[in-house]
Amino acid sequence: MPRLPQRIVCLSTETVEVLYDLGEEARIAGISGFTVHPPRARKEKPKVSGFSSAKADKILEVRPDLVLAFSDLQAGICADLVKAGVEVHLFNQRDVAGILAMVETVGRLVGAPERAQALANELAARVEAVRQAAAALPCRPRVYFEEWDEPMISGIRWVSEFIAIAGGEDIFAELAAKPGAKERIIADPDEVVRRAPDLIVGSWCGKHFRPEKVQARPGWDVIPALARGQLAEVKSADILAPGPAAIRLGLPALAAAIRDAAEALARG
Structure with a gap:
């Protein structure tokens, strides 16, 4: 069995939301102070970073075994964390297909690929419903x-x-x-x-x-x-x-x- 991460730090709100949607929020050890969705995450999880501003030592205090980041704006902190020996996955989704792929990837990282596929399918169906309504x-x-x-x-x-x-x-x-x-x-x-x-x-x-x-x-x-x-x-x-x-x-x-x-x- 592959070893799954138990202490994940999410440096942007998207992966926090996905982990909660998958029922895997117990794995979250820290979040960005700019996390918005879901609202309960701000009450339940320690805030260990900003978005474009973050300090490696603050993140390392919660002993992460995986950090999930987003975009080139977080490339610097990712480099610092890698140098400190932390595993990092940097997402860079910029379109609808990328959002769905991010959901599926997060699911695989935490051993929940079926639930992630179901979530991606739900989101894709919402997109298609809007597209069909717009045709009228x-x-x-x-x-x-x-x-x-x-x-x-x-x-x-x-x-x-x-x-x-x-x-x-x-x-x-x-x-x-x-x-x-x-x-x-x-x-x-x-x-x-x-x-x-x-x-x-x-x-x-x-x-x-x-x-x-x-x-x-x-x-x-x-x-x-x-x-x-x-x-x-x-x-x-x-x-x-x-x-x-x-x-x-x-x-x-x-x-x-x-x-x-x-x-x-x-x-x-």
């Missing part, structure tokens, strides 16, 4: 998804995929494949005006979306979304972390906003 929309609204306001940053790849799945058209789809936020900065606000979105969705990472700030941007009053009052917020914690919550919570919220925009367009 009267039109495909043009969507501007704003991940940050100063500077303006457009949506990452899985968000862009969600927009298409939910029946919209991402006006900055060409930027979505860029993995880094700096590569998705919209330097010229007038470019949003030129692309004329029918819907603006704000999901400002770590803070509330403020529609009045968007409405006050010079020259933006001619944007169709503002003219029709089609501004919506999807909570950043529900969509900007590529895990189950993004599919369970973020995708439906985005789909609802796109449906409202499509119906408004159809009414003229």
